[in-house]
Amino acid sequence: MTTHDTRPAGVTGTRARPLPAARPGRPGGLLARARGGLPTLVFLAPMLVIFGVFSWLPIGRAVVMSFQRTNLVTDPQWVGLANFQQVFADPLLWTAVQNTAYFAVLALLFGYPIPLVAAILMSEVRKMRGLFSALAYLPVVVPPVVAVLLWKLFYDAGEDGVFNTILGWVGIGPVAWLQGADIVMPALVLEATWAAAGGTVIIYLAALTGVDPSLYEAAEIDGAGVWHKLWHITLPQLRGILLITFILQIIGTAQVFLEPFLFTDGGPANRTLTLLLLIYRYAFTNSLGGDYGAAAALSLLLAGVLSVFSALYFRLTRSWSSS
Amino acid sequence: MKTSRTAAAVAAAALTAVGLAACSDDEPDDGRTHITVTIDAGLEQDAIDAFEKRIAQFEDANPDIAVETQEYTWTAGTFTAQLAGGTLPDVFVVPFTDGRGLIERGQIADIGDLTADLPYREDYNPNIAAAGEDPEGDMWAIPIAAYGQGLHYNRTLFTEAGLDPDAPPTTWDEVRAAADQIAEETGEAGYAVMTNDNTGGWILTTVVNALGGRTDDGGGNATIDTPAMRRALDDLQTMRWADDSMGDNFLYDWGTINQEFASGRIGMYVSGGGNYGNLFTQNALDPDDYGLTVLPLADDPNAGVLGGGTLAAVSPNASAEGQAAAVKWIDFYYMEKLTVEEAAVADAEVKFETGQPVGAPELPVFDKDTYDQVQTWIAEYVNVPVDQMAPYTDQVFDQQLLNEPVTATQEVYGILDTVVQTVLTDENADVDALLETAQTQAQAALDAA
Numbered sequence: 001m002t003t004h005d006t007r008p009a010g011v012t013g014t015r016a017r018p019l020p021a022a023r024p025g026r027p028g029g030l031l032a033r034a035r036g037g038l039p040t041l042v043f044l045a046p047m048l049v050i051f052g053v054f055s056w057l058p059i060g061r062a063v064v065m066s067f068q069r070t071n072l073v074t075d076p077q078w079v080g081l082a083n084f085q086q087v088f089a090d091p092l093l094w095t096a097v098q099n100t101a102y103f104a105v106l107a108l109l110f111g112y113p114i115p116l117v118a119a120i121l122m123s124e125v126r127k128m129r130g131l132f133s134a135l136a137y138l139p140v141v142v143p144p145v146v147a148v149l150l151w152k153l154f155y156d157a158g159e160d161g162v163f164n165t166i167l168g169w170v171g172i173g174p175v176a177w178l179q180g181a182d183i184v185m186p187a188l189v190l191e192a193t194w195a196a197a198g199g200t201v202i203i204y205l206a207a208l209t210g211v212d213p214s215l216y217e218a219a220e221i222d223g224a225g226v227w228h229k230l231w232h233i234t235l236p237q238l239r240g241i242l243l244i245t246f247i248l249q250i251i252g253t254a255q256v257f258l259e260p261f262l263f264t265d266g267g268p269a270n271r272t273l274t275l276l277l278l279i280y281r282y283a284f285t286n287s288l289g290g291d292y293g294a295a296a297a298l299s300l301l302l303a304g305v306l307s308v309f310s311a312l313y314f315r316l317t318r319s320w321s322s323s
Numbered sequence: 324m325k326t327s328r329t330a331a332a333v334a335a336a337a338l339t340a341v342g343l344a345a346c347s348d349d350e351p352d353d354g355r356t357h358i359t360v361t362i363d364a365g366l367e368q369d370a371i372d373a374f375e376k377r378i379a380q381f382e383d384a385n386p387d388i389a390v391e392t393q394e395y396t397w398t399a400g401t402f403t404a405q406l407a408g409g410t411l412p413d414v415f416v417v418p419f420t421d422g423r424g425l426i427e428r429g430q431i432a433d434i435g436d437l438t439a440d441l442p443y444r445e446d447y448n449p450n451i452a453a454a455g456e457d458p459e460g461d462m463w464a465i466p467i468a469a470y471g472q473g474l475h476y477n478r479t480l481f482t483e484a485g486l487d488p489d490a491p492p493t494t495w496d497e498v499r500a501a502a503d504q505i506a507e508e509t510g511e512a513g514y515a516v517m518t519n520d521n522t523g524g525w526i527l528t529t530v531v532n533a534l535g536g537r538t539d540d541g542g543g544n545a546t547i548d549t550p551a552m553r554r555a556l557d558d559l560q561t562m563r564w565a566d567d568s569m570g571d572n573f574l575y576d577w578g579t580i581n582q583e584f585a586s587g588r589i590g591m592y593v594s595g596g597g598n599y600g601n602l603f604t605q606n607a608l609d610p611d612d613y614g615l616t617v618l619p620l621a622d623d624p625n626a627g628v629l630g631g632g633t634l635a636a637v638s639p640n641a642s643a644e645g646q647a648a649a650v651k652w653i654d655f656y657y658m659e660k661l662t663v664e665e666a667a668v669a670d671a672e673v674k675f676e677t678g679q680p681v682g683a684p685e686l687p688v689f690d691k692d693t694y695d696q697v698q699t700w701i702a703e704y705v706n707v708p709v710d711q712m713a714p715y716t717d718q719v720f721d722q723q724l725l726n727e728p729v730t731a732t733q734e735v736y737g738i739l740d741t742v743v744q745t746v747l748t749d750e751n752a753d754v755d756a757l758l759e760t761a762q763t764q765a766q767a768a769l770d771a772a
Contacts, residue, residue: 072407073430073639157571179573179748265519267574268748269741284400285521286733292407 066296083297093298095270096278102185103274104253111193112249116242118197119204120234133205137198144195148262151191152178155263178264181271188259188272196252200245204238211237243317250313251306275302355389356644359412360652363605364394370604373677380669381655388648398577399521399733406430413641414649416467419454419632420732426456426463432637435461437650443662446689450726455634465650467657469632469686471617471724472529473596473715474498478614480590484508491616491714495534495558498591498619502568505590512570513590514562515583516743519576523743524736526593528629530555532725535623538735538765539728545735545765548758551621556746556754563747573747582606593618595631596715599683599707610707615684616714617722627723630686661688664700671701680707684716691720734768 066083070076087093122132139147154162155177167173177187215233224232235242257276260266266273266281273281275298283295362374378390393412395405402421405411417425425431435457438444447466455464478488484505492498502513517526528538536551563569575583581598583589585606596615602608620626635657637649659666671681682705687694698705709716728735742761745752 071428071430074428161571174571176571176748179571181748264574265576267519267740267744269745280400281737284403285737286399286403290403290407 062296062299065292066300067293069293071290072292079293083291083293084301086291086294087298087301090278092270092273092278096273096275099185099270099272100254100256100274103189103256104250106186106189107192107253107256108249110189111197111253112246114193115197115200116204116238119201119208120230122201123205123208133202136201139195140198142195144258145262147195148191148259151194152263155187179268181268184264184268184271188256188263191263192253192256192259203241203245207238207241208234239320243320247310247313251310254302254306353389355387356642356648357389357391358414358641358645358648358652359391359393360414360649360656361395361412361416362392364396365605367604369677370679373673373679376673376677377656377670381652384655385648385651388651390652409638409640411638413638413645414635414652415638416633416635417464419466419469419634420727420729422454422456422464422634422636423729425636430639431463432639432641432646432649433457433461433463434637434646434650435463437647438462438465441465441650441654441658443658443689446662446693448687448689450724451632451688454632454726455636464634464636465653465658466688467633467635467653467661468597469630469688470595470597471628471630471686471719471722472593473598473684473719474591474593474616474618475584475598475602476591476614476616477584477587477589477612478711479587479609479612480505480509480511481614484590488614488711489714491614492591492619493616494619495530495621499558499562499566499568502562502590503566506566506568506570509590511588511590512572512583513566513568515570515572515575515580515589515592516559516747517575517577517580517592517594518740518744518747519574519579521733521736521740522575522577522580523741524739527552527555527739527743528728528736529593529618530558532627532629533618534621535625537625537728538739539730539769541728543730543769545762545769547735547739547762547765552758553754556742556758559743559746560752560754564750569747573744584608587612596719597683597685599712600680603680603707610711613708613711614714615712617718620722627725628719629727630724631727632686632688661697662693667697667700668704671704675704675706681705682707682709684712684719686719686724731765731768731772734772735765738764738768 065076067078067080068076069079069082118136122129122136125132142150156162156164157174157176157179158164159168159174161174161177163177164174167175175183178184211234215237216229219229219233255276256274257280260272260274260277261280264272266277279295279298279302282298283290283292360378362371366374374392378392382388382390395412395415397415397417402411402417439462444462448469451466451469452462455462455466457463474491476488476491481488481491481501484501485508486501486504492501498514505511505513517523531538531549531551534551534554536549536555537546538552539545559569563573570589572583577594580589580592580594581601584592585602585608587609599608599613599615602613603610618628620628635653637646637653641649655666660670661667673679674681681701682698685694738761742757745757746754
């Protein structure tokens with residue numbers, strides 16, 4: 001028996017029993033295939049309707065709009081691929097791609113390891129673990145807009161800004177957090193990491209409780225230290241979760257909007273213009289009715305790139321996650 | 324078992340239906356025409372009370388109309404979303420710049436027949452009326468207010484800096500010198516500019532106009548790369564980097580710069596001459612701090628003060644009765660106080676009683692005589708510090724008033740936002756390169772419009 005057999009199913013899904021295949025020979029049709037018949041469908045209906053109306057319909061509509069010129073008030077016109085051509089011809093597109101990539105890389109460097117380290121440290125704590133996880137999770141409970149407004153005070157560029165006051169004690173600054181072309185993006189990443197880390201910490205903590213303690217006991221008997229246990233037990237056991245949070249982080253940061261929108265509106269001089277903010281600008285900054293076609297086209301392109309990236313990622317990492 | 328499962332399924336289906344039904348529109352069927360009208364977002368309670376008092380007066384005079392309020396403040400981003408989403412109130416206001424475009428695209432209701440019957444329709448200053456007219460001269464949107472840009476300044480900071488608050492700057496060099504002195508003596512920003520949400524371009528255009536320049540020639544050619552624009556940007560660069568007199572924040576929009584000014588952290592800034600109302604009612608400005616003067620104009624026949632104004636428009640989603648009721652409301656709430664003594668006095672009285680500002684400077688939408696007449700009707704209710712606004716009101720009527728560019732206005736403003744932000748946040752900003760890029764982009768925006 002390998003140690004893997006003691007691992008609870010569901011962490012990576014590899015232990016879940018496959019569902020029995022539909023019995024051959026029975027008449028087809030939705031009702032027949034949906035085991036349970038009519039009541040099942042009726043129970044499904046509310047979710048189908050909600051998803052249909054609020055998710056799938058708008059997605060379908062966005063696909064259609066990407067081939068149209070429309071102001072959503074008067075009749076739309078079909079324009080073929082003109083919206084896509086317009087998006088590719090926009091010099092700001094490449095600025096936005098670079099900024100978004102920069103944000104994603106910074107968020108990966110800071111935002112990815114910090115929750116993991118925090119979760120591992122917390123799992124080692126014997127007392128008041130609940131208090132620590134509550135404290136870590138607290139920023140997630142703060143409404144995002146409130147958090148940004150709060151951090152705007154922290155980032156006040158004057159000598160009396162919160163961070164600048166603290167830096168002033170050790171003779172540094174004042175720093176133009178949100179106005180400086182080089183410092184602004186790291187400043188946004190710092191807030192974003194603070195705001196989101198708590199959620200990931202909780203996921204890691206939950207996964208850590210699934211690691212069989214006997215593994216650590218066995219390792220200790222064999223004389224393994226903290227680093228060995230971390231490297232040879234904890235990280236491999238969390239591998240499935242780590243791979244998932246990695247891709248979720250990439251997808252999330254590629255769609256970063258809130259921080260640049262509320263902190264800087266893309267400034268200074270487009271240094272924090274991200275792809276989603278550019279989409280927003282296409283759609284909403286021209287008060288005479290935005291360019292919804294171009295906004296839909298860029299949204300589709302982004303969704304396409306992320307889908308391809310996710311598919312490739314899962315293909316390449318399949319062997320790692322299911323060993 | 325089977326029965327209870329079926330019952331649960333029926334209940335689930337019923338809940339879905341109820342949920343969907345809750346999304347539907349439900350207008351009370353009381354025989355009255357219901358309209359939603361605009362009330363500024365974020366007003367103090369006194370101002371809300373004053374507004375509701377006016378609604379009660381309107382409903383008394385028009386028992387067949389029921390008025391509901393919807394909070395609304397025009398910003399480029401939210402307006403577009405509301406317009407596209409069909410969530411604008413039946414009556415809303417937009418700046419002059421948007422009138423022509425909204426009319427061309429059929430995005431506001433055609434109320435030309437209704438406005439033709441207004442008694443003062445022919446009295447409008449033709450320049451002002453044009454902002455709300457289609458090419459045939461039908462008025463789709465009603466001009467309710469006009470303004471000229473002004474230089475707002477903080478008298479308290481002027482005094483603290485050793486400047487005379489009764490003698491505000493009259494040239495751009497004096498503006499620069501005063502800003503330097505304020506920053507030096509008080510530690511606050513001597514001069515600040517808006518930079519975000521297209522306002523950076525708006526204010527830069529204002530200064531360029533005051534120096535005798537334009538951002539386009541009116542014939543579809545962008546004129547961004549000009550001596551006037553260079554002068555305006557050079558001044559900003561000097562104040563920001565050589566004098567360090569512009570404070571620490573360079574990401575202001577209209578709302579946030581008003582907040583900062585009202586809280587006493589900005590010495591001077593350029594914005595609409597009628598801003599006092601917002602500063603006082605939404606940002607708790609101390610009236611003693613406030614000073615307003617005209618923009619310094621260069622000694623150039625083309626130099627002028629950028630004007631603008633507000634149009635009241637009606638949602639294209641309103642029914643025919645709704646449109647008629649909406650025009651009645653616009654006539655009652657926005658226009659009668661500009662033309663009828665009784666209404667002017669009633670409006671001023673309500674505002675006075677509820678502590679709202681009465682008598683903040685505007686430009687006439689009809690003619691100067693009508694405007695002066697209204698000022699005499701409401702003289703006893705005027706509660707704003709008119710003496711502190713005298714440097715503006717004494718001179719603005721003599722300044723050449725310029726209209727905002729009509730083509731791709733917001734796009735060009737947005738392009739200039741980036742120029743202003745770069746100059747203010749990058750010490751080594753290359754103005755030549757910035758202007759060359761902006762010129763190309765602005766030309767592309769004009770060509771596409």
